[in-house]
Amino acid sequence: MNFQIRLRNAYGRALDNTYIPMQAYAASPNFSGAPIAAQPWQATPWFPELYCPANSALFLDYEPLATGDAYYSFHIYLQGIKRFQNETCKDGKVQPPKTSKVATPPATGPAQPHYTPNFLMYSRPPDGWHDEPFEYVFTFQQTFAAGITSIAQASQQNTPMQLDPDADFYMRGIAILLDPTIAAPGAPV
Amino acid sequence: MLERHQDYVIRNITVPNFGSAQFNLLLDPDAPFALRCLLSSGIGKFQFSLFGYDQKRYMGGNGNPATVLDSLLDQASLPFIFYPQITFPSQVAMQVTVYDVVGAGISNGVLVFRGTKLYHPGAVFGPQYPPKFTELNFRYGYPFTVGQGTTGAPTVLSGQPLDIQSDADFVVRMCSAFNTAGDAYDPTGTDVILRDQYGKPYSNDWVPIDLLFPQNVPPYATIYPEIYLAKNTQLLLDLRRTSGTQSDDITLVLHGSKIFEAQG
Numbered sequence: 001m002n003f004q005i006r007l008r009n010a011y012g013r014a015l016d017n018t019y020i021p022m023q024a025y026a027a028s029p030n031f032s033g034a035p036i037a038a039q040p041w042q043a044t045p046w047f048p049e050l051y052c053p054a055n056s057a058l059f060l061d062y063e064p065l066a067t068g069d070a071y072y073s074f075h076i077y078l079q080g081i082k083r084f085q086n087e088t089c090k091d092g093k094v095q096p097p098k099t100s101k102v103a104t105p106p107a108t109g110p111a112q113p114h115y116t117p118n119f120l121m122y123s124r125p126p127d128g129w130h131d132e133p134f135e136y137v138f139t140f141q142q143t144f145a146a147g148i149t150s151i152a153q154a155s156q157q158n159t160p161m162q163l164d165p166d167a168d169f170y171m172r173g174i175a176i177l178l179d180p181t182i183a184a185p186g187a188p189v
Numbered sequence: 190m191l192e193r194h195q196d197y198v199i200r201n202i203t204v205p206n207f208g209s210a211q212f213n214l215l216l217d218p219d220a221p222f223a224l225r226c227l228l229s230s231g232i233g234k235f236q237f238s239l240f241g242y243d244q245k246r247y248m249g250g251n252g253n254p255a256t257v258l259d260s261l262l263d264q265a266s267l268p269f270i271f272y273p274q275i276t277f278p279s280q281v282a283m284q285v286t287v288y289d290v291v292g293a294g295i296s297n298g299v300l301v302f303r304g305t306k307l308y309h310p311g312a313v314f315g316p317q318y319p320p321k322f323t324e325l326n327f328r329y330g331y332p333f334t335v336g337q338g339t340t341g342a343p344t345v346l347s348g349q350p351l352d353i354q355s356d357a358d359f360v361v362r363m364c365s366a367f368n369t370a371g372d373a374y375d376p377t378g379t380d381v382i383l384r385d386q387y388g389k390p391y392s393n394d395w396v397p398i399d400l401l402f403p404q405n406v407p408p409y410a411t412i413y414p415e416i417y418l419a420k421n422t423q424l425l426l427d428l429r430r431t432s433g434t435q436s437d438d439i440t441l442v443l444h445g446s447k448i449f450e451a452q453g
Contacts, residue, residue, distance in 0.1 A: 004369075013325070017354060020330030021367035023404075024442040048324045048446065065369050 003062045010056035026176040043173035047118045055165035063155035067148045073141035073179035081131040082167035192305040192414045196392035202298040209288045218280040220306040226268035230397035232298035240284040316419045321451035329443040337433030344430045351424040361416040363444035366402035371437035374404045378432025384425040
């Protein structure tokens with residue numbers, strides 16, 4: 001079963017003008033509802049990155065495009081980095097920052113390319129801070145004893161996706177995994 | 190220099206088995222054209238040759254018709270890149286020859302020459318970024334219901350407004366489409382023309398929908414250069430169907446960023 005979704009950022013601002021098909025947000029190997037045949041699959045890049053303060057929540061509205069199934073299940077993966085302040089040790093020394101995996105573009109030199117990939121334009125940690133890759137996974141699923149009989153029955157609004165309190169999160173990619181659907185009881189398979 | 194997205198389209202390309210056909214594409218008189226890629230729809234494997242204004246002959250296509258290993262132009266939405274770009278003056282005729290290389294022939298195919306028109310600043314409507322701004326990744330979705338049509342009697346929705354909200358400018362970087370009900374997504378029977386808010390089109394003819402609004406293939410069709418839209422304005426869209434057995438519910442999505450002007 002496919003859905004239309006709407007995402008809101010940590011401040012409640014919608015990131016689209018209306019419900020749009022979930023495929024518009026991210027790739028998935030099984031939007032057809034069939035078992036996953038394509039591996040591996042990757043997140044869809046998100047540019048510019050979306051800043052999410054620590055302990056905030058993103059919100060999801062969703063509604064199905066059809067009725068009849070007895071069950072729906074999908075997962076949203078938010079990929080990005082958490083930004084931590086470097087720890088200060090007891091002796092007063094500051095823990096050296098971890099090495100960033102993002103290459104730093106050359107500052108000078110005649111061979112500057114005209115094209116700059118997006119990942120080089122993401123924000124960088126200030127002095128005394130470092131980034132760590134992180135992925136949030138949120139699962140949305142529900143079973144209906146008599147099957148989904150109306151769109152409204154399987155629609156949800158303002159479903160929170162709670163983020164951790166330990167660090168700000170910068171979202172740089174999104175992926176959606178739609179689980180295979182199960183027909184309603186008594187419905188032809 | 191102001192660049193503006195432009196598609197030049199050759200439709201109804203029909204080539205006999207192992208044969209060739211020549212087409213002349215007359216460019217618009219308002220601006221030179223920088224050709225950057227070639228896309229196809231409804232065409233299998235083929236080769237092409239193109240005469241530039243410099244009288245050089247550019248060849249492309251499958252590369253090896255004997256083994257057909259290089260299916261460079263086998264799929265729609267898979268562009269052949271011209272690098273460096275080929276710049277044509279305005280109002281000249283581009284000479285294109287299409288060859289069928291596998292003996293299957295070509296019937297009613299479409300070629301789209303994608304690039305940019307080159308204008309002097311101020312010669313054409315083209316809002317730009319403010320000096321300081323912040324961005325918010327954003328998507329605009331627009332649902333349409335289009336009845337079925339035929340080649341002789343197409344169903345056309347003209348001048349459909351794609352409105353931009355009043356809180357921020359929006360820059361279009363990618364496009365996609367999704368069928369939500371009705372017939373299956375049909376790129377050979379659905380075409381679009383994108384226009385700016387004054388009706389000036391971004392193409393000379395109907396563009397197959399999969400070359401501008403592809404379905405289910407992220408990262409979708411990239412629009413280069415970006416189309417910058419001021420807040421409270423709109424893009425206009427013509428949508429045409431020449432196939433199908435029933436009405437089609439289709440959602441077109443503009444991907445990009447909201448642009449908020451920064452103070453100070």
